[in-house]
Amino acid sequence: MNITLKDGSVLAMEGGATPLDVAEKLSSKLKKAALAAKVNGELWDLTRDLPGDCTLEILTFADEGGRWTLRHTASHVLAQAVKALYPDAKLAIGPAIDNGFYYDFDVEVPFTAAxxxxxxxxxxxxxxxxESLERFELPRAEAIAFMKEKGEDYKVELIEDLPEDAVISFYKQGDFVDLCAGPHLPSTGRIKAVKLMSTAGAYWRGDEHNKxxxxxxxxxxxxxxxxxxYVKQQEEMLARDHNKLGRELKFFTxxxxxxxxxxxxxxxxxxTIQILQRFVEDEEERRGYQLTKTPLMAKxxxxxxxxxxxxxxxxxxxLGDEEKDDEVFALRPMTCxxxxxxYKSAQRSYRDLPxxxxxxxTLFRNESSGEMHGLIRVRQFTLADAHIMCTPEQVESEFRNVLDLVQYMAKCLGIDKxxxxxxxxxDPNNKKKYIDMPEAWEQTEAAMKTILDHIGLNYTEEKDEAAFYGPKLDIQFKNVFGKEDTLFTIQIDFALAERFDMVYIDKDNQKKRPFIIHRSSIGCYERTLAMLIEKYAGALPLWIAPEQVRVMTVTEKSNEYAREQAEKLKRLGIRATVDERQEKIGYKIREARNERIPYMLVVGEKEVEGNSFAVRRRGEGEIGSMSVEDFTAMVLKENAEKVIF
Incomplete structure (x- = not known):
């Protein structure tokens, strides 16, 4: 066999050779590090015979495919261990994921930490x-019978979904056998370090109607x-989890x-959300948006x-029963x-556009109970929403303007990088999800791709993630656990102008359909707040911090001065409070630090006499004495420039 390696060189091997044989021939070090292979672009077991002349890449833990194979094998060891300890457990699925693996089991009692x-x-x-992992294959009918005999109902269902002529692969390690496409490590001993992290509930096949x-x-x-x-990093990330930290800091409950x-x-x-909302509405008005306020429900x-x-x-x-009620209402999931x-309330000319x-x-979506998570997945949320009606010639410039707005918002929040x-x-195969207008879909997606390429944006493409009425650009952000969430979206809509009979009179006095751009400038406020809590570990940037300055008194003698100065700061738009409790100043400082207050001002007799503050900045500690005027000017400047520290 002629084996073409990653560097383009060709290696001659005897028929029946495996990737492990190739790794051994190349170097003993590579053989020791090898975890899997990629044969003609397909992941492959190290001990599986090569198919003949092929391209071959040996994968180690440094490669995504190598890590995936090691962790997938670990998931099989997990399943084997559970079956050994809980023989009545039924196996579902157990894939490798970005940072590890999981396995779903049907057991009567949930797993505990113990x-x-x-x-x-x-x-x-x-x-x-x-134990060695051995691959074997069975025809579909035999595979079904094999799994039925073992009482593995979920595996039977998976096999029954495959074509009649499919050949089904299994992997055996000792007495344990699992349905799997592979690949796997040659033996379980290649797993050098493993840890179980947590347990959770999960619907079979992700469907809330299933068990x-x-x-x-x-x-x-x-x-x-x-x-x-990795475990240390996970502990640090857990400390940033908005669902935990947001409650501790009393942002939500x-x-x-x-x-x-x-x-x-x-x-x-x-x-915090009020600050963001005012900022967004003012910035949108500056950019030519007109504010609307519409009902929370409709027929x-x-x-x-x-x-x-x-x-x-x-x-x-x-709200209501279609079979019994004359009028049925629903809470709005979208504003469009x-x-x-x-728009339709008046006649529109091309001169009015965009x-x-x-x-x-405020929007409402009936998310499944298994999807709920803190402020990220909720049933009622607040969206910075907008719709732009424009002519075909204006679509690209309006799209650019929206992207510029979104990028400006991201920069102000400190998340632009x-x-x-x-x-x-x-996905044309998902008929239920999308409006069935294939030609319009193809044209709109092509137009949107052209715009993105003209802008020079670095983006990925994802099938079956569009809105039901058109493609979209999703601006993504990963939470502390590495899960990707959509923060902002920009969508081009080809369908709803026609559905709502929206028109404008063009230069030629003919009625035309406007193009519609849906967009959110800062996204869902609740989700954005969650993201900010996690990114900054609760220490929100000064300009959006709910409390920016805390004035703390050393003795009762400085209480009146502290109150007067806090009032002056508030009149200038600086969010200030006073801590005049009869507690030691060290205790007050620690408490303010734990609450992530950006500025802590200590005032005693010296500060009263000098009309000054002893200033402490979050993350830096004491930065020295400042006059009231200098401190006020500094904070106002940092507020205006949206400084992040």
């Missing part, structure tokens, strides 16, 4: 046994030192009586015109239909 320790101990015992399974998350590395460093996915913003959280007829009733009804809160009706309507919109761009496209 269970994870016991399972991890069993895994390490199995790893020490260094809730019990998921175990874990991770695996080549070296224990690497695992220890939840309670079962109100309901899941309905967070209660406390004064700090409400103040079903409106959503039938827009297409939400056909494509989004399951995600809406419907309402703003279109404002028309830019913005709104701070953290965001990525995703061009989200439709």
């Amino acid at each position: 269970d994870l320790l016991k399972i991890e101990k069993e895994m390490k015992k199995l790893i020490q046994q260094n 809730m399974l019990k998921r175990i998350y874990g991770t695996a590395f080549e070296k224990q030192a690497e695992l220890d460093e 939840t309670c079962p009586e109100v309901g899941q996915g309905l967070p209660l913003l406390m004064p700090k959280g409400a103040k 079903s007829e409106l959503y039938k015109i827009s297409g939400h009733w056909d494509h989004y009804k399951e995600g809406m809160f419907v 239909p309402f703003q279109y009706m404002i 028309i830019r309507y913005n709104e701070t919109s 953290d965001i990525t761009y995703r061009f989200s496209k439709w």
Whole structure:
């Protein structure tokens, strides 16, 4: 066989050779480090015979495919350990993921922290046994019978979804066998460091109508030192988790009586969102947007015109019964239909365009209970929403202007270096999700790609992530756990102008359909707040911090001075409070530091006499004595420039 290696060189091997044989021939060091291979672009077991002349790349832990293979094998060891300890457990799926692996099990009682320790101990015992992983294949009918005999109902369902002529692969390690496409490590002993991290619930196949399974998350590395460093990083990230830190710092809370996915913003959280909202609305007005305010609900007829009733009804809160009631209403999941009706309230000329309507919109989406998470996945949220009606000639310039606005917002928040761009496209095979206008989809996606390329934007493309009425540019941000969320979106809509019969009179006196751009400038305020809490570990930038300055007295003699100075600061627009409690100043400083207050001003007799402050800055400590005038000027300047520290 002629084996073409990654560097382009060709190596002659005997028939029946494996990637491991090739690695050994190249170097003993490579053989020791090898975890998997890529054969003709496909992931491949090291011990599986090569198919003949092919291209070959040996993968180590430094390669994504190598890490994936090691962690996928670890998931099989996890399943083997669970079956050994809990024989009645039924196996679902167990893939490798970006930072580790998980496996879903059908068990009667949820796993506890003590269970994870016991399972991890069993895994390490199995790893020490260094059992070989052997691949074998069965025809579909035999594979179904094989899994039925083992009582693995979920595996049977997976196999039954495959074509009649499919050949099904399995992997065996000792007495344990699992359905799997592979690849895997040659033996379990190649896993040098493994740890189970957490447990959670997960619906079978991600469908809330299916049974809730019990998921175990874990991770695996080549070296224990690497695992220890990862665990340390995870602990630091957990300390930043907005769902934990946001509650501790009293930005928000939840309670079962109100309901899941309905967070209660406390004064700090409400103040931060108010600051952001005022900033956004003022900036949008400066850029030519006109503010609207529309109802929180509408009759079903409106959503039938827009297409939400056909494509989004399951995600809406419907008020009434279609079979019994004359009028059925629904809480709005989006603002667009309402703003279109404002557009239609008057005749429009090409001279009126572009028309830019913005709104701070309260929206409602019936997310499944398993998706709820803090401020990121909620059922009621507030969106900085807008729709731009424009002529075809204006689409690219308006799109550029929207992107410029979004990038400006990201820069002010200090996240401009953290965001990525995703061009989200439709999937023609997903008929239920999208408006069925293939030609319009192709034309709009091509036009949007042209705009993105003209701008020179670095973006990825993702199929089946578009809105039901058009493609979109999603601005993505990863949370502390590495999960990617969409913060802002810009969408080009080809369908709704026609559905709502929206027109303008063009230069030739003919009626034309406007192009529509949907956009959010700072996204969902709740999600943005969550992201900011995590990014800054609760120490929000000065300009959006709910409390910017805390004046702290050393003795009662300086109380009046502290109150007077705080009032002056507040009159200048600086958010200041006074701590005049009869506590030691060290205690007051520690408390303010724990609450992430940007500036702490200590005032005693010396400061009263000198009309000054002893200034402490968050993250730096004491920065010295400053006159009231100098400190005030500094904070006002930092506020205006949106300085981040």
